[in-house]
Amino acid sequence: MPVTAAGSDAIVTAPRAAGRLALRHLTGVSLVAVCAIVAGLCLADLPESPLAAWTASVGMSLTAVAAAGAFLVAVYRPARYRWIGPVLAPAGAASLAACIAGQAGGGDLWPWVTPPALAAAAALAVVPVPRVPATLVGAGVVAVATAATTADWWRGITGAVAFACCVAATLAQMWIWEMAERARRDAAAAAVGAERDRFAAELHDIQGHSLQVIVLKSELAARLAATDPDRAVAEMREVEALARDALRDSRDVARGLRPVALATEIANAVGVLTAAGIACHADQIAAAPVRQERLLALVVREATTNMLRHSTATRATITLTADRGTGVTLTVVNDAPLQPSATGDRGGLDNLAGRIATAGGSLTWRREPDHFQVTARLQDTTA
Known part of the structure; x- marks a missing residue:
């Protein structure tokens, strides 16, 4: 017999869990697809020079594989493989070499500006560094490399803008996924906080009355100690019994021993x-x-x-x-x-x-x- 969470909130949140899992898979698949598309576009536009074509194809292949792996790590195991970021440095260099080779061999600016953008986006997805400054630095490097290769500074500026836009568009998918993960963590923290509040309320409900009675009987026993010692002793014995009951109840609550269905x-x-x-x-x-x-x-x-x-x-x-x-x-x-x-x-x-x-x-x-x-x-x- 299936059991579902009671209440309208549970009815709303149950589909959200499945939606978050679907979003994770969609993010991973779409980022890998971007890598494949970029690789295909670049390999379909190889320069005529054999050396340039070889350099561009090898660099693009390395970039696509490394970037796809980094994106999958960022989506499925973000906390375990932070070390993969520095490993992407050779892929970034290879992608920049592919960009230079593609343009030096007569290729168009687009799509050859996308390989370094892809490598940069993959690195920023797994390395906890400020993304905007890193993107601007990468755009500057691409601008200088493109201008130096083609002897055209306007082409370098255009390449830098295209690079920044490609990085931003790719990281936007990761940003959506990160927002979903942050929402999940916030919901988990809220659930833990609600459980703590429930425990505090249960402890208060159990102990409030007993402690209040203990205080009142202790005050009464103190007043009777001089005038009616026998009654004072009786009151203190009741205080002792109440304290033992309160101690037992506290242990039961702390250990979860109270009857629970x-x-x-x-x-x-x-x-x-x-x-x-x-x-x-x-x-x-x-x-x-x-x-x-x-x-x-x-x-x-x-x-x-x-x-x-x-x-x-x-x-x-x-x-x-x-x-x-x-x-x-x-x-x-x-x-x-x-x-x-x-x-x-x-x-x-x-x-x-x-x-x-x-x-x-x-x-x-x-x-x-x-x-x-x-x-x-x-x-x-x-x-």
């Missing part, structure tokens, strides 16, 4: 992840024994928190199956593996694994290159 926790997880831009759905939801719901709800909550804090997931699935003979199995899968440190902290999955093992079950997780899976199993003790 599993179906509610799954629905909350779907809503939070969907709001954070992660397309999440729950399939094959089955009824779990009430005594097991709390532990399974904690697994859902921990897996959801890990996805929000330590993963770049775009899709997630929560599956709960129950069989009277074997017990209950909960599986949470997302399409981006967590960082190694995200699962080893005390109080995280390791701590939950110990608690579930004490209850006669097991909690395992598996990290693969393309997904991360958490599986909780609890035995059916009623069989």
Whole structure:
């Protein structure tokens, strides 16, 4: 039975997650297509000189391959491969050589001004440097190189303008994607903030009354200490009992031990992840024994928190199956593996694994290159 996030906000944000994934693929495919088109246009207009044609074809081929790879890295793994930016320097030099060779061999200004623009745009997509100053510097280099090659300064100025326009047009696609990613991160931060607010509100609701009663009874006991010691002692014993209850409730809230409906926790997880831009759905939801719901709800909550804090997931699935003979199995899968440190902290999955093992079950997780899976199993003790 599919589970969707409750409320109109979830209905609006669920298609947005799929739209953001489609935008990522569209950006990657379109940028690679630009590389292929530029390469095709230049190779179709090779200069007549054999040396110039060879230089231009080799330079353009290197530029197209390097730029396409850089764009794909920028779209799909922007935080991992920052080192690829300096690697594009030879491709930039090759593209500038191709531009010079193409124009020196009698080629037109267009499309030969696009190879250095393509290399520059690819470099700026993966290297965190100011893009406008870098584009202006590149335009100046192209202007000088073109003017020196053709002995025509007007052609150099035209080449610089064309270079800047090509870089801007290409980076505009990356800018749209970066804005979508920033919106996703903001939504994830907002979801985490909402969860913190919920926790603070729950703690306040639980502790507010108890602490207020403790304060009042302590003041009363202090006033009675001189006039009615026996009643003062009785009041302080009540204060002690209230303090113990408050301490137990605080620990329960902090550890998530308060009774929580599993179906509610799954629905909350779907809503939070969907709001954070992660397309999440729950399939094959089955009824779990009430005594097991709390532990399974904690697994859902921990897996959801890990996805929000330590993963770049775009899709997630929560599956709960129950069989009277074997017990209950909960599986949470997302399409981006967590960082190694995200699962080893005390109080995280390791701590939950110990608690579930004490209850006669097991909690395992598996990290693969393309997904991360958490599986909780609890035995059916009623069989």
